[in-house]
Amino acid sequence: MSIAPIDKPTIPVAIVGPTSYTGLFLIRWLRLHPQAKVTYLASQRDQLPNIAEEFPQLRGVCELQCRPIDPAAIANEAELVFTCLPHVAAMEHVPSLLDAGLKVIDLSGDYRLKDPAVYEAYYKHKHSDIARLSEAVYGLPEFFADDIAGADLVSNPGCYPTAAALAVAPLVKAGLVKPAGIVINAATGVTGGGRRPSPAFHFPEANEAFGPYNVPGFHRHQPEMEQTITAVAGTPTRVLFVPHLLPVNQGILETIYLDPVDADLTADAAYDVYEQAYGDEPFVRIRNELPNISHVRDTNYCDLTARTAGGKVIVFAAIDNMVKGASGQAIQNMNLMFGLDQTAGLL
Amino acid sequence: MSIAPIDKPTIPVAIVGPTSYTGLFLIRWLRLHPQAKVTYLASQRDQLPNIAEEFPQLRGVCELQCRPIDPAAIANEAELVFTCLPHVAAMEHVPSLLDAGLKVIDLSGDYRLKDPAVYEAYYKHKHSDIARLSEAVYGLPEFFADDIAGADLVSNPGCYPTAAALAVAPLVKAGLVKPAGIVINAATGVTGGGRRPSPAFHFPEANEAFGPYNVPGFHRHQPEMEQTITAVAGTPTRVLFVPHLLPVNQGILETIYLDPVDADLTADAAYDVYEQAYGDEPFVRIRNELPNISHVRDTNYCDLTARTAGGKVIVFAAIDNMVKGASGQAIQNMNLMFGLDQTAGLL
């Protein structure tokens, strides 16, 4: 669509690591964006593919040739770069990209956990860029829009923590629920595991299957959830996170169990808190119906539904792990960093 | 296979409501049973089909013609009848089948809840056979084998309650976990919803989808869980049950969160309790690995795995909803009622 009015300039953007699923989704969504354009694809592979060979669905849509990760060359053709590299690889490249004058939105886990010791404990690797770690802004726009707008380096949140923080933080902040004993029972589609083939994601193993996949309490996203909820709520908060693998391509559903401070708490009270927190947010849908990942598929929405039963508050949060949980949220962050309407290209 | 030794007689059995999924699974599994044979299929339909027209996969396997539900005629050709009717319809037929001298295993919900008031509250129908209700034995062999052995009417447990009771009851009984605040987060394959087409089970709606499907705390299986756990543990127990629908054909996974009585409780202690409860049980597999519904698919096993984290005991229970959760358990009950090894035809 070449219909962007003349007075709205187009942002040239680069993607480092475009052969990932997050790369694919960025390319597809940015194509619909009225004010951004992908100009550079940079890969760390030895054999640099044309992106349409890698993803045949991109034939005729985007046929850029991948080029090496050369910060100066990228900076010559782009103002912003999305880094879609695995952790560790990300923090090896982000500093030089920033030094080359680019804004960076990093989709890995490398800049999410503020405490390097926690990072090391969960990612099993020493953090190599602690200086940037403290500068990086956590890119959850519903909570940190102002900081994101002024940032050079945005750390795009994990998929599960996006849904969990949006669902839990306002309730803790409002004092409705206890900041401990929170159970986050979650399930994700298989794209959440990335594009590298492995036995767990081999079709005959993942199809017609369902089960938990990490020792409860040991997933990297658990400290990230706690960090964000604690920061937003202003109260140290602990969660127990148990992820499961669903036989679908995309989607996350979190079924969250919280203990109310007041035993008589109603779902209406939770809805009131959500309305106050998100009434103006374009990507949080406060819904009365029970949710389904199919309702948010291929959208940047986070759907929230609340109930009370059995002495618990039960909150359901649904997102598309590839969109609000990854590439869509990255574009939302880009919009904020460049002064655009945060919904540009996303609604 | 006609290899059953001569001194082991064959039990002739009937199925009422064979055009259901539970009927189909009974037919398929009973075909492999060395000492039982399906002799009569009785349907309440106006047009009585040959069962192989109804289920083309049964061509050459079982081509019985369905006949009317005539208790005397059934009793003429069978000693036991499995009733696979919807609730309400079941309790309309069970009394006359018993009166005709048949043993009955009922797979509906009609004889599960001992308190008629609870039945009425959850099934929205007045119970019409309260006399039989109190006589019916709840057919969960791991807890009630002796009663089942002597019963004329066995009420086959619900799918979710089978897994929940096996997972929770021993822990409550042993005093390891609190009998309240128990969260049973569960997911089932679509056969759990029966064979009648409906919007929720229409392929394009259920495929690539996942979500909760009942108001938390209002599913009929919740009071059934509480009744069984309370009976086995000897302690009034309350659970919060939240079911979800999975895009698979068969399988139930329950992820259960319990509060330990002693904060230092280890998973090993839970495993010890399970070993004592189920060490000799052929269909409970106490496993250290994380479970998956694919591990129990088309088997009569219930897999149990325990962990501790975040101040909670987390127990995973996996069954095939059509086998241990329905037809397989019904055959296990039949074996007990006729003095056979309870594994006959099931391993």
Added chain:
Amino acid sequence: MSIAPIDKPTIPVAIVGPTSYTGLFLIRWLRLHPQAKVTYLASQRDQLPNIAEEFPQLRGVCELQCRPIDPAAIANEAELVFTCLPHVAAMEHVPSLLDAGLKVIDLSGDYRLKDPAVYEAYYKHKHSDIARLSEAVYGLPEFFADDIAGADLVSNPGCYPTAAALAVAPLVKAGLVKPAGIVINAATGVTGGGRRPSPAFHFPEANEAFGPYNVPGFHRHQPEMEQTITAVAGTPTRVLFVPHLLPVNQGILETIYLDPVDADLTADAAYDVYEQAYGDEPFVRIRNELPNISHVRDTNYCDLTARTAGGKVIVFAAIDNMVKGASGQAIQNMNLMFGLDQTAGLL
């Protein structure tokens, strides 16, 4: 997106029968269209739903209330109407919608077959609007763009015939293949069967399943294929069409076997013909790689790949049955009817 330049007016459109899958896809795609806007949803249901109750994924996207099918009222708020009704119902409403001054794009089968006798033979219903039938333009833009541009009534092609005609017609027209003995072996996702629950589309029946579903040679789409290919090629052409049902939501793949006129025919010769026929067409991708329905999912593309082997020309055609096979093509037709770029809102 309110970024359409001022000099491009917005077309107000209505959808009759919006609670169908074709209705849903029209609503979603039209939302992204820079120059069209859905203003009226008309349903023949007794209970008129808000469309977001019917399709929860539309919350916040489109929350229009359905209204009765009142041609005058529709004409008051729209210039064009998409009719997404079942056949027979469509031809009951199309005449009055046209009479009210609306342009109509009909997505049913009612106006596709030019010969009323053939219609009656395949749809088992007498055609009630023969006058309009001869006026209706068959909306396959790659062949009939000029006629579409001037039409008041466009009959949107069937999903299978769209792929078949695009794949076969140029080869017959160029004299490369024989106009008889053409085998169209095809498979579709389940949305192709509509939104009404039925045993064949019940999740446990359609999942992990695959099979043919119509007596070969008797599907309504076969005469439609022959009519279009014959018209485009100028040679009477006969095909044998065998459809299968795939356990996926969206997508059609046709594997087409043709007899070459010249036994030495190469795939290159077929590609040359395709290049001449479609070199400038934005929605036909002539591809060398083997196709997959996943490559065209949620796009308006038709992918074509050719091979020769075993004395046959083999052509693969892939489309998304809901997009190029239904709602996307309908929008492409709308664009032509209103003088817009035919790709508006579709790329």
Added chain:
Amino acid sequence: MSIAPIDKPTIPVAIVGPTSYTGLFLIRWLRLHPQAKVTYLASQRDQLPNIAEEFPQLRGVCELQCRPIDPAAIANEAELVFTCLPHVAAMEHVPSLLDAGLKVIDLSGDYRLKDPAVYEAYYKHKHSDIARLSEAVYGLPEFFADDIAGADLVSNPGCYPTAAALAVAPLVKAGLVKPAGIVINAATGVTGGGRRPSPAFHFPEANEAFGPYNVPGFHRHQPEMEQTITAVAGTPTRVLFVPHLLPVNQGILETIYLDPVDADLTADAAYDVYEQAYGDEPFVRIRNELPNISHVRDTNYCDLTARTAGGKVIVFAAIDNMVKGASGQAIQNMNLMFGLDQTAGLL
């Protein structure tokens, strides 16, 4: 089940390569076999797993430790060995297993093609055991039962060729259809591709997807089909084979298009030929209804359905690729080699 009468000895069998899907299916089906018992699992891996670690579903079912491939040790504990190795690896081990006195059923492609030159052309490897190649009996019991009964080395047929030969050979032999221009359009579940993870079988790529996967005419199973049909029919026969990948775990459907010798041929004539060929065969179901892979799932049946239309004979053949297409047929062959009823353990 230990109910085998005393006078029927149990055959001790070994599996070489048990960590494959064919190995898994052999273990599961042999467990139900009244006269065979798996005594030895031999793997070429460096780390020899317990088979229940490799396949958690086997916990409590089979927990044998894998051991090295030592022919003498295997011969000490078994009379028959199933080799489930990849091609090339198979022919490296088969000779020494035979020399150790074992009967061998080889499930690889190494002994299927009688002409070493054809083998080399399609498997891209020189055949290293030509002597055994000519002795090996092709294990399709419906055609070669007598030879199988006397064989020491049986080459278990490929999955696709099993269905194709059963469907086509009788029709060619009877002179009903032409032995050329036969189109075999086929689709398989993903287990057909083996257990090694790869991009094409990565869940997000194979799910919601469907497409052809080999250059038409170049799959290794094409010459195997032609060899078998030619041998059975006594007429040199050529086929065009086009395989597709289905998003299901198990199942093959072949939709086969043949040219009748007599244009007036009816489906009844084809059915007559099938009745004569397979009337007594326990695993071929001649069916009038349209087939589905779900009808043969987890069975050793091959379902055949015939139609005529558009001047063609259309035959549908459905099998479970893992059962009649691999491990089930291997057991059927074992039964024949040991003088058992060929259905033992399979019905």
